[in-house]
Amino acid sequence: MSYLAQQQQGQDKEELKPKLDADPAGVCLSGGDWLPNGNASGWGEFISLTPERSEKYYQYNLQLSDTVGAFRKVPKTRHASCDTHNYSLPPFLEARVSVVISFHNEARSMLLRTIVSLLSRTPADYLHEIVLVDDASQDKTLLEELRAWLGTLGRPRFIFLTNKQRQGLISSRNMGAALASGDYILFLDSHCEVNDGWLEPLLERVSHRPNLAVSPVLDPIDPVTLRYQKGNEMLRGGFDWSLHFHWHKRELTNQELPETPYSSPVFAGGVLLMSREWFLKLGSFNANLKIWGGESIELAIKLWLCGGQIEIVPCSRIGHIFRRHHAFDFPLQYPEHPMEQELSPAQATYLHNSKIIAESWLDEYKSMFYALKPAARRIPLNHTSHQLQQLRRESRCHRFHWYLRHVSPELSSMLYEFAATGTLRNEDRCLHHAGVKNSRQQLILVSCYHDDITQWSLFRSTGQLSTQREFCLSVEVPLEVTLKPCLRTNDTASMSQRWHRMGTSLVHNQTHLCLDNPLKGRLELTACRWHAVSQSFQFALEMER
Ligand code: LR7
Ligand code: MN
Numbered sequence: 001m002s003y004l005a006q007q008q009q010g011q012d013k014e015e016l017k018p019k020l021d022a023d024p025a026g027v028c029l030s031g032g033d034w035l036p037n038g039n040a041s042g043w044g045e046f047i048s049l050t051p052e053r054s055e056k057y058y059q060y061n062l063q064l065s066d067t068v069g070a071f072r073k074v075p076k077t078r079h080a081s082c083d084t085h086n087y088s089l090p091p092f093l094e095a096r097v098s099v100v101i102s103f104h105n106e107a108r109s110m111l112l113r114t115i116v117s118l119l120s121r122t123p124a125d126y127l128h129e130i131v132l133v134d135d136a137s138q139d140k141t142l143l144e145e146l147r148a149w150l151g152t153l154g155r156p157r158f159i160f161l162t163n164k165q166r167q168g169l170i171s172s173r174n175m176g177a178a179l180a181s182g183d184y185i186l187f188l189d190s191h192c193e194v195n196d197g198w199l200e201p202l203l204e205r206v207s208h209r210p211n212l213a214v215s216p217v218l219d220p221i222d223p224v225t226l227r228y229q230k231g232n233e234m235l236r237g238g239f240d241w242s243l244h245f246h247w248h249k250r251e252l253t254n255q256e257l258p259e260t261p262y263s264s265p266v267f268a269g270g271v272l273l274m275s276r277e278w279f280l281k282l283g284s285f286n287a288n289l290k291i292w293g294g295e296s297i298e299l300a301i302k303l304w305l306c307g308g309q310i311e312i313v314p315c316s317r318i319g320h321i322f323r324r325h326h327a328f329d330f331p332l333q334y335p336e337h338p339m340e341q342e343l344s345p346a347q348a349t350y351l352h353n354s355k356i357i358a359e360s361w362l363d364e365y366k367s368m369f370y371a372l373k374p375a376a377r378r379i380p381l382n383h384t385s386h387q388l389q390q391l392r393r394e395s396r397c398h399r400f401h402w403y404l405r406h407v408s409p410e411l412s413s414m415l416y417e418f419a420a421t422g423t424l425r426n427e428d429r430c431l432h433h434a435g436v437k438n439s440r441q442q443l444i445l446v447s448c449y450h451d452d453i454t455q456w457s458l459f460r461s462t463g464q465l466s467t468q469r470e471f472c473l474s475v476e477v478p479l480e481v482t483l484k485p486c487l488r489t490n491d492t493a494s495m496s497q498r499w500h501r502m503g504t505s506l507v508h509n510q511t512h513l514c515l516d517n518p519l520k521g522r523l524e525l526t527a528c529r530w531h532a533v534s535q536s537f538q539f540a541l542e543m544e545r
Contacts, residue, residue: 048145049108058107059323060191060223065109068226070116074195074319077219077230079259082315087200089126090207096128097199098182098276102172103190104135104328108142110191110321115150117193126199128183129157131176136166166331168291174284177276185276192271193228193319195219201315202273205261211308213274213299215267216316223321233258233314237266238410239297241365241421242372242455243354245269248410261313265408266300268312271320274303282306283391286356288383291330292346294353301361304407306397334380343375343451351376351451360388363400368415371422371541375449415543419501421457422540423448426517427533431456433467433483441471441483445521456539462489463498463509472497473515475508481515481523502528504536 049066076083089095099118103111118130130150134143143160150158159179163172173187184206202214219231235247250262282302285295300310330345333352343351355376358369370377391397404412424431429445433454436442446453456473458465464486465473472486474497487494498509505528506515514528514535529535 057105057327058110059325059327060107060110060321061226062107062109064226065107065113068113070109070112071120072113072193074117074193074219074228075230077195077228077317078197078217078315079233079257081257082197082201082259085201085315087204088207089200089203092123092125094183095126095203095207096182097122097126097184097186097203097273098129098131098177098180099127099186099188100131100133100173100176100180101188101190102133102135102169102176103137104166104169105137105139106190108139111142112146114188114190114192115146118188119153119156121194121196122199124155126203127156129159129180131159131161131180133161133172133176134163135169135172136163166291170285170289170291170295171287173295174287177279177284180276182276184273185279186271186273188271188318189320191221191321193221195317195319198316198318201261201313205311205313206273206275209309210275211278211303213267213272213278213303213308213310214261214316215264215269215272215310215312216318217312217314218268218271219317219319221319221321223323226321228319231317233312236262236264236312237268237300238264238408239266240372241368241411241414243294243297243357243369245297259314261311261315264310264312265304265403265411267296267310269320270296271318272296272299272310274308278308281395282308283387286360286388288356288381288385289353290333291349292326293350294357298353298357298360301357301400301403302391302397304398304403305361305400306391306395342447342449347451348379352379352381355379355381360385361400365400365404367541368421371539372455374423374453374540375451378449417457417459417461418543419458419460420539420542422455423453424456425538425540426536429520430454431523431537433471443481443483443523445517458499458501458539462494463500464489464494465497465499465506473499475511475525479511479513479525481525501542503530504538505532506535506537 101114115130118127132143132146143162147158147160161175161179177185198216202216205214206212217231217233220229221227222229234250236250238246238248240246245266252258256262282299286298289295289298303310326346330349332345333348351373354369354373358366358376359381362369425448426445430448430453432444432446432450434442434444454467456465456467466486469486471483474482474484476482476496484497487497495510499506500509507513507528508515508525511525513525515537516524516526517534518524518526
C-alpha cells in the first residue's frame with residue numbers, strides 16, 4: 001500500500017481512488033483527492049505556484065504543468081505480464097529505499113508532481129526517505145514551503161538541503177547520498193513521474209545480487225504536451241569512443257521476452273537504483289566531475305570493472321521530460337583560458353568530465369578518446385586521482401580491455417571496423433564538413449581544435465571514408481572531390497567512394513590519384529608524389545595494420 005493510501009486507511013477504498021477529471025493534456029486523468037482541501041487540481045493552499053516565467057526558462061510547458069494537477073493518472077506502459085508476476089521482495093527492513101533528487105530552477109508544479117508520484121506509487125514500507133537538494137535555485141522560498149507541508153506527513157522522512165552556491169547535479173547527488181540512510185539509493189531527476197509498480201521489479205532483482213545496479217525503462221514525457229508515452233524496452237545503454245551516450249538495439253535470445261530484465265553496459269540515462277553501501281564503496285559519483293554530464297557513464301564503467309553488473313528492468317517504468325535544450329547556464333570553467341573562446345561553457349564542462357573518465361578508466365584506449373576529441377588535450381585537470389587508484393587496487397578492478405571483451409562488444413567492434421579514425425589533418429588544418437551551402441556539401445580546412453570538428457573513419461572492409469557513417473568522401477566526374485551520402489558497397493557507384501592508405505597519402509582506388517590540398521583550402525585529386533606535404537593527411541588515430 002502506498003504511503004498516502006496508508007494515511008487514509010480505514011476509509012472506503014473507493015474513496016481513495018483519485019477523482020477522474022478530463023485532463024487538459026487530453027491523454028491523462030487528474031486526481032489527487034487526498035491533497036489538502038481535496039483540491040482536484042492538486043495545489044490547494046499548501047504551496048503556491050511558480051511565478052510566471054518564459055517557457056525558455058524551463059524548456060517545457062509551464063502553464064500546462066501548473067494545470068494538470070500534482071497527481072495525474074499515467075498510462076500503463078509496461079507489459080501486461082508484469083502486473084500478474086508475483087514479485088519476491090526482500091523484508092522491508094532490509095530494503096529501505098532513499099530517493100535523492102537534486103534540482104536547479106525546477107518549476108514548483110513539476111517538482112511537486114515528481115514527489116507526489118513517488119508518494120502515491122511506492123509501497124510505503126519500502127520508501128524510507130526522500131532527500132531534496134536545492135542546487136542554488138533562484139526560487140528561494142520553495143524548499144521552506146515544501147518543508148512546511150511535507151514535514152507534517154511523518155513518513156517517509158524528508159531531508160532538505162540547500163546549496164548556497166551552485167554545485168551542479170553531480171556533487172549535489174553525492175551530498176544527498178552521503179546523508180541518506182536507506183539500504184538502497186535511487187537517483188531521480190526533478191521532472192519525473194514514477195509509474196505504477198515501478199519499485200517492486202527493481203527490488204526483486206537487486207535483493208538477490210548485492211552488486212547489481214538496476215535502471216527502469218524510461219518513458220518519455222513530451223515537454224510541450226506533457227503526454228506520457230511508452231518508452232522502448234528493446235534498447236541497451238552504451239557509449240562511443242568520444243564518450244557520448246548511445247542506445248543500442250537489443251536482440252532477444254530464445255528464452256527472453258521483451259519484459260525480461262537484461263544486462264546493459266551503462267544505465268538508462270541517469271536513473272539507477274543500487275545498494276547505498278556499494279555506491280559509497282565505489283567512491284560515489286566521481287567528485288571531480290563538474291555540474292552536469294558523464295557521471296552515470298563513469299559510475300557504470302567502474303561498477304562493471306570492480307565486480308558489479310547493470311541491468312535494465314522493463315517491468316519498472318519511470319516517466320521523464322526529455323528537454324531539447326539545457327534549461328540552465330553552465331558556470332565558466334576556465335575563465336581567461338584561450339580554450340574558452342573555442343568552446344561554450346557547456347562544451348568545456350562536458351569535455352572536462354569526459355577527459356576525467358578517459359584518464360581514470362580507459363587505460364591505453366584513452367588514445368581513442370583523444371583522437372576523436374582533440375580539444376580535450378588542452379583541458380586542464382587540477383586534481384589528483386589517488387583515491388581512484390586506491391579503489392582500483394583494493395577492489396581489484398579489471399582493466400578497460402575486460403570491459404571491451406565482456407561488457408560492450410559494440411565498443412570493441414568500433415575498434416576493429418576502422419583502419420583509421422578521428423580528425424583528418426593536413427599540415428596545421430583539419431578537414432571539416434561545414435554543412436550545406438547552395439545545395440552542395442561544404443568541405444573546408446579549419447583549426448583542428450574546433451569543438452565539433454568533423455570525425456572521419458576509414459573503414460577497413462569497404463575503403464569508405466565517412467563522417468558518422470552518413471556522408472562519404474567521393475569523387476565525381478571531372479575529378480571533383482565531394483561529400484555524398486554513403487552508398488552500399490554492392491552498388492557499383494560506390495567504387496567512387498573507395499580509398500586506401502599509402503604512407504600518409506590517401507589514394508583514390510578507381511583513379512589511383514591522391515587527395516591533395518595544393519591551394520590551402522580546396523581539395524583536389526592529383527598524381528601521387530612521394531612526401532608531398534599537400535598530399536599528407538594524418539588521422540588522429542591510425543590502427544595497427
Ligand atoms: O547544476 C545543476 N544542478 C542540478 O541539480 C544542473 C542540473 N541539476 C538537476 C536538474 O534540475 C535535473 O533534475 O539535475 C537533473 C538533471 O538535469 P537535466 O534534467 O537538466 O538534464 P538531463 O535530463 O539531460 O539529465 C541527464 O543527464 C544528466 C547528466 O549529468 C544526469 O545523468 C541525469 O540524471 C540525466 N537524466 C536522465 O537520464 C533522465 C532520466 C532520469 C530519470 C528518471
Ligand atoms: Mn532531466
